[in-house]
Amino acid sequence: MKVEINKSIQKDSIKICLINNIPDDIKDMASLLEFKIEDENILFLPEQNKIFVAFEQITQQNIKVGLAIATRKILATNYTKAHISIDSNHSEVVLGAMLGFYKFDRYKSKKTQKSLTLNIISNTIKEQEIIDNQNIAKSINMVRDIVNTTPEDFYPKIMATKAQQIAKENNILCDVKGEDFFISHGMGAIGAVGRASRHESKLIHLTYKPQNAKKKIVLVGKGLTYDSGGLSLKPSDYMVNMKSDKSGGGVVMGLMNVCAKLKLPYEIHGIIGAVENMIGGDAYKPDDVLKAKNGKTIEVKNTDAEGRLVLADCLCYAQDSINDIDYMVDFATLTGACVVGVGSYTTGIMGHNDKLMHRMVKSALICGEYATSLPFNRYLKKQLKSEIADISNTASSRYGGALTAGLFLSEFIEEKYKRKWLHCDIAGPSFVQEIWGVNPHGASGVGVNMCLEFIKSLDS
Ligand code: BES
Ligand code: ZN
Ligand code: ZN
Numbered sequence: 426m427k428v429e430i431n432k433s434i435q436k437d438s439i440k441i442c443l444i445n446n447i448p449d450d451i452k453d454m455a456s457l458l459e460f461k462i463e464d465e466n467i468l469f470l471p472e473q474n475k476i477f478v479a480f481e482q483i484t485q486q487n488i489k490v491g492l493a494i495a496t497r498k499i500l501a502t503n504y505t506k507a508h509i510s511i512d513s514n515h516s517e518v519v520l521g522a523m524l525g526f527y528k529f530d531r532y533k534s535k536k537t538q539k540s541l542t543l544n545i546i547s548n549t550i551k552e553q554e555i556i557d558n559q560n561i562a563k564s565i566n567m568v569r570d571i572v573n574t575t576p577e578d579f580y581p582k583i584m585a586t587k588a589q590q591i592a593k594e595n596n597i598l599c600d601v602k603g604e605d606f607f608i609s610h611g612m613g614a615i616g617a618v619g620r621a622s623r624h625e626s627k628l629i630h631l632t633y634k635p636q637n638a639k640k641k642i643v644l645v646g647k648g649l650t651y652d653s654g655g656l657s658l659k660p661s662d663y664m665v666n667m668k669s670d671k672s673g674g675g676v677v678m679g680l681m682n683v684c685a686k687l688k689l690p691y692e693i694h695g696i697i698g699a700v701e702n703m704i705g706g707d708a709y710k711p712d713d714v715l716k717a718k719n720g721k722t723i724e725v726k727n728t729d730a731e732g733r734l735v736l737a738d739c740l741c742y743a744q745d746s747i748n749d750i751d752y753m754v755d756f757a758t759l760t761g762a763c764v765v766g767v768g769s770y771t772t773g774i775m776g777h778n779d780k781l782m783h784r785m786v787k788s789a790l791i792c793g794e795y796a797t798s799l800p801f802n803r804y805l806k807k808q809l810k811s812e813i814a815d816i817s818n819t820a821s822s823r824y825g826g827a828l829t830a831g832l833f834l835s836e837f838i839e840e841k842y843k844r845k846w847l848h849c850d851i852a853g854p855s856f857v858q859e860i861w862g863v864n865p866h867g868a869s870g871v872g873v874n875m876c877l878e879f880i881k882s883l884d885s
Contacts, residue, residue, distance in 0.1 A: 426496075426526050427542040428519050428555055438508040438544065439499070442477045443491040451477065467494055469502075476509075486793040489517045493525025493863040499541060500526060510544040516554035518545060523562030524863040524870075529573045560686040561877065565870035568672075568679035572856060572868030576651035576668050580624040581699035584648055584674060588629045588697065591678055595685035598632040607738070613716040614723060615698055615738035618731045621655070621708035622701035628742060629674075631681045631695040638692035640751040640883055643743045644681070644876070647732045647757035648674025648699035655702045655728030656710055663761075669856035669868060670732070673756035674699055676851065676872035683877055691880060696743050698735035702728070714814045717741060719837055724814035732759045733830055734818060737837040744839050752781075752883070753846045755834065756872050762826025763799075763850040769857050772796040772871065773850040775831035777843045785847055788878035793862065794871055795854065799828055806832050849876075 434440075442448075445462060447455045451470070455461075460468040464487075466479040476498060478491040492511065499507050511518050522543050530536045545555075571579065571587065585601045592599035603625050607616035612628075619626030629648075649670035653659060659667070674697040681695040709715070713725045715734065718741035723734065736755055743753065763773040774785045774796050782798040789796035805828050811817035816836055820829035831848045838846050854871040857864065864871070 426523055427540070428559065429542060429544045430550060430552070430555065431546060432544045434510055434544065435508045437474065438510050439474045439476055441492065441495045441509055441511045442475055443480060443483055443488060444477055445480055445483050465490065465494055467498055469498055485515060485517065488513060488515050489521035489793055490862045492518045492521030496522045496525035496541060497860070500528060500539060504539065505537065506540045508542045508544065510546060512546045514547045514549045516550045516558050519543065519555055519558035520562050521863055523559065524565060527566045527569060527865055529570065529865070529867060531570075531574065557687055561683055561874065564679040564683035564686070565873050567682060568675040568870035568873055569865070569868040571675040571678065572669050572672050574668070576701065579668070579671070580650045580701055581619070581627040581648070582624060584650060584671065584697065584699040585627045585629050588631055588678060591682050592631055595633070595682065597681065597685050598634070600630040602628040602630070610718060611716060611720070612718045612738040612742065614734040615700060617709035617713065617715050618655070618702055618734050619700040621705035622703040624650070624701050626698070626700040628739060629695075629697040629699060630746075631678070633681060633685045633693045635688065635690060635692070637690065639690050641692045641747070641749060642880060643694045643696065643747055643750050643753040644677045645736060645739050645743055645753065645755040646674035646677030646695070646697045647671075647736055647755070647759065648697045649732060649735065650699060650701050652702045652729070652731065653704060655731060656704055656708050657728040658704060659729060666856055666858070670758050671699070672758045672851055672855035672868065672872075675868075676756040676870070676876070679870060679873040680876055683873065684880065689880060691883070693880075694743065694747055696739050698739040700731075700735050702731045717837060718745065721816060721836060722814040724811040724817045726817050726819045730818045730830070732757050733833045736834055740834065740837045744842060750842060750845060753838070753842055754849065754876060754879070755847070756849045756851055756876075758852040758855055759850045760827045760830045760852055762830070764853040766799070766827055767797055767853060769853045770795050770861060771853055772875065773827050774798045774847060775801060775828065775850070776847040777801065777835070778845070781844070781847055784882060785849070785875065785879050788882055789875040792874040792878045794875045796849070796875060799831070801828060801832055801835070805829050809833055
């Protein structure tokens with residue numbers, strides 16, 4: 426998608442109008458077509474070259490959603506080349522338009538190349554704001570591509586190759602560890618989960634280190650390129666879409682890409698546990714006891730609670746290999762319970778520092794994502810007790826699963842980092858089988874914009 430500012434309006438250019446009142450000149454047409462002012466209603470009048478998108482209130486978030494709805498409409502028409510224009514002083518129109526114009530057609534035998542030019546009519550938007558928003562949109566769309574790609578085409582080695590590509594493009598560092606490293610470094614948790622897969626597990630470490638960095642931030646992602654559940658096999662209906670279990674890793678890759686592109690003044694590490702959870706003669710089993718990198722032993726009660734095992738070792742690795750961390754944030758499609766608790770559109774934020782959790786929730790709201798904090802308590806922690814090991818990988822009660830998973834991770838956070846750590850359960854919003862807001866069917870890339878906003882807020 427091409428973006429221009431204040432170019433003269435072309436003859437066939439389609440004007441995007443975001444409205445909270447029906448203009449007089451379309452009142453008759455609107456009533457004929459039963460077009461009302463209700464959030465996200467759309468009316469395309471090709472003979473007038475106008476697309477109207479209705480909102481009860483025209484907020485900054487709705488402007489973004491409006492552009493996404495309008496560009497999506499154009500994607501659905503027969504136009505192969507279109508020009509659109511918008512009167513706005515909000516540079517996020519670029520983000521909305523680019524996120525709406527996203528299409529995942531890798532597996533379609535017939536691909537239609539569509540080109541779209543967005544002309545923004547504005548007297549305040551600067552060129553750099555446009556470039557920044559383009560970079561954010563490209564990074565989110567990259568995450569969507571990663572997550573939508575099938576497990577046959579996207580396995581741990583491919584995730585590592587993709588990370589290396591991001592590193593090369595942005596001139597940042599990328600270090601990849603394999604299973605030998607897990608064995609020699611006592612990382613028995615991540616090592617066990619991927620053992621039955623024909624694809625070797627990888628730990629990917631990306632580092633962006635600008636000069637005079639203000640703070641050190643570590644991002645950790647669950648990159649389960651497929652989660653069959655392992656021997657505690659998922660029922661068929663629950664296994665579908667488990668290619669999306671790499672979303673946390675995808676978010677970390679997207680964030681590394683965008684933070685480097687925006688040249689943020691922070692040292693940022695991205696650590697991804699890329700693993701495939703499969704069945705086979707070599708599979709890890711319920712009843713196994715694993716030893717994580719920090720020496721803690723874990724009784725496996727369910728091999729489908731694999732994300733926390735992978736993250737446990739990744740979190741330990743991060744704390745052992747990086748000094749003086751200021752903030753540590755993990756992203757994971759960790760629990761179905763989080764989706765049950767807060768629905769498909771909301772991220773669950775957990776941690777031991779209310780202020781930090783609140784900052785993340787606020788960052789989500791600022792950028793148009795939904796997040797809510799879920800508070801830990803000591804009673805839930807007791808449910809992770811194991812009779813034979815230091816901790817069990819599942820809780821004794823089936824209630825509060827998002828929190829007990831978060832509390833499990835907390836066992837692998839050193840005391841000095843407890844208040845610097847946040848856990849983001851993105852199991853709901855990372856992959857939704859419907860179009861919602863700026864997001865298409867399937868992978869959303871949720872988490873990138875929220876955390877970017879969070880990182881930018883650390884200055885204040
Ligand atoms: N990847 C799943 C969680 C998930 C579920 C993500 C639905 C997205 C949509 C995770 O590995 C898992 O299977 N968790 C179990 C934990 C349970 C065995 C304690 C779950 O949520 O059922
Ligand atoms: Zn699982
Ligand atoms: Zn999983």
